[in-house]
Amino acid sequence: MKRSMVLGGVLLLGVFGSTSLMAADKVVSLRGDQDISEASQSAELKHWQDRDPIPRDYVQQPPLIPHTNEGYVINLKFNKCLTCHSWANYKQAKATKISQTHFSDREGNDLANVSARRYFCTQCHVPQAEAKPLVENTFAPLPAVSGR
Amino acid sequence: MSNEDKKSWWAMLKRPSARYSMGTLLVVGIASGIILWGGFNTAMEATNNEQFCISCHEMKENVYMEYQNTIHYNNRTGVRATCPDCHVPMEWTHKIVRKIQASNELLHKALGTIDTPEKFEAKRLELARHVWASMKKTDSRECRNCHDYESMDYTKQGRRGRAQHVEGFDQGKTCIDCHKGIAHSLPAMYEEDPSAALGGPK
Numbered sequence: 001m002k003r004s005m006v007l008g009g010v011l012l013l014g015v016f017g018s019t020s021l022m023a024a025d026k027v028v029s030l031r032g033d034q035d036i037s038e039a040s041q042s043a044e045l046k047h048w049q050d051r052d053p054i055p056r057d058y059v060q061q062p063p064l065i066p067h068t069n070e071g072y073v074i075n076l077k078f079n080k081c082l083t084c085h086s087w088a089n090y091k092q093a094k095a096t097k098i099s100q101t102h103f104s105d106r107e108g109n110d111l112a113n114v115s116a117r118r119y120f121c122t123q124c125h126v127p128q129a130e131a132k133p134l135v136e137n138t139f140a141p142l143p144a145v146s147g148r
Numbered sequence: 149m150s151n152e153d154k155k156s157w158w159a160m161l162k163r164p165s166a167r168y169s170m171g172t173l174l175v176v177g178i179a180s181g182i183i184l185w186g187g188f189n190t191a192m193e194a195t196n197n198e199q200f201c202i203s204c205h206e207m208k209e210n211v212y213m214e215y216q217n218t219i220h221y222n223n224r225t226g227v228r229a230t231c232p233d234c235h236v237p238m239e240w241t242h243k244i245v246r247k248i249q250a251s252n253e254l255l256h257k258a259l260g261t262i263d264t265p266e267k268f269e270a271k272r273l274e275l276a277r278h279v280w281a282s283m284k285k286t287d288s289r290e291c292r293n294c295h296d297y298e299s300m301d302y303t304k305q306g307r308r309g310r311a312q313h314v315e316g317f318d319q320g321k322t323c324i325d326c327h328k329g330i331a332h333s334l335p336a337m338y339e340e341d342p343s344a345a346l347g348g349p350k
Contacts, residue, residue: 086343
């Protein structure tokens with residue numbers, strides 16, 4: 001009985017001691033070491049689906065799609081991708097415009113609109129997902145292209 | 149009905165009742181009012197559901213099929229928007245106006261204006277433009293029954309969506325300005341945006 005009371009007292013002392021020690025340290029809030037009147041820099045919200053353009057890994061690589069393209073229809077009547085990425089729309093949409101190479105046929109003649117052979121975007125351009133490679137490989141991006 | 153009969157009917161309607169008490173007239177009037185109004189509303193609601201809409205093969209085999217592949221039909225949370233949720237206003241006066249307009253659709257059903265997939269496809273741009281124009285005119289009222297920009301949490305939206313929504317609403321744009329073809333296949337869009345369709349100037 002007596003021993004347990006002594007033990008309890010020691011524990012209590014320990015708790016009080018540690019809290020007073022902590023109070024002596026400078027309080028740092030979750031916003032960092034910042035004055036209360038200062039405007040804090042808010043972090044960019046992270047969305048896996050919408051990212052900045054992904055660097056290319058090899059020469060002539062079709063750029064990857066850094067966003068989801070679920071439900072984006074591409075057919076003979078309409079191309080959803082081009083509502084943002086066409087030369088007429090990219091500025092308004094703040095998107096990357098399609099390359100000029102997409103306007104020529106296979107003989108190299110320039111056309112008035114996107115060439116039929118370059119019209120179906122997802123034949124070459126693909127979105128990415130957070131997925132582990134199924135097979136181990138030793139591929140390394142070209143430093144001269146990717147900067148990595 | 150002879151002229152004499154007509155005259156007496158009119159006279160009877162104009163003359164105060166000498167036979168029935170005020171109470172009887174009131175009770176009968178109120179009761180028949182409830183039945184007639186209730187019947188009218190019931191009949192209108194009966195024409196205001198998906199089953200009625202797709203009882204026409206024009207709707208069932210074209211737009212209804214396309215709609216089944218979209219997020220308004222099938223989605224994570226199981227909330228579904230059926231035909232009238234988007235195409236018939238909820239507010240009474242607007243609803244009645246739309247219902248009266250729909251009598252034109254009955255005429256074209258009888259004429260068979262879009263009774264084959266080919267005829268439907270040929271008319272699709274014109275029909276779509278009608279819907280776009282009316283949604284634009286009402287500031288996408290039917291969309292806003294569910295999607296209100298004041299209730300949107302932009303932080304939960306994707307980066308592109310957030311940027312475009314904020315900018316679009318600032319510019320006074322309305323849902324349909326950008327969200328075309330979200331529930332049905334789009335028509336050939338060359339006339340709307342030549343840069344987003346295959347082909348060149350004719």
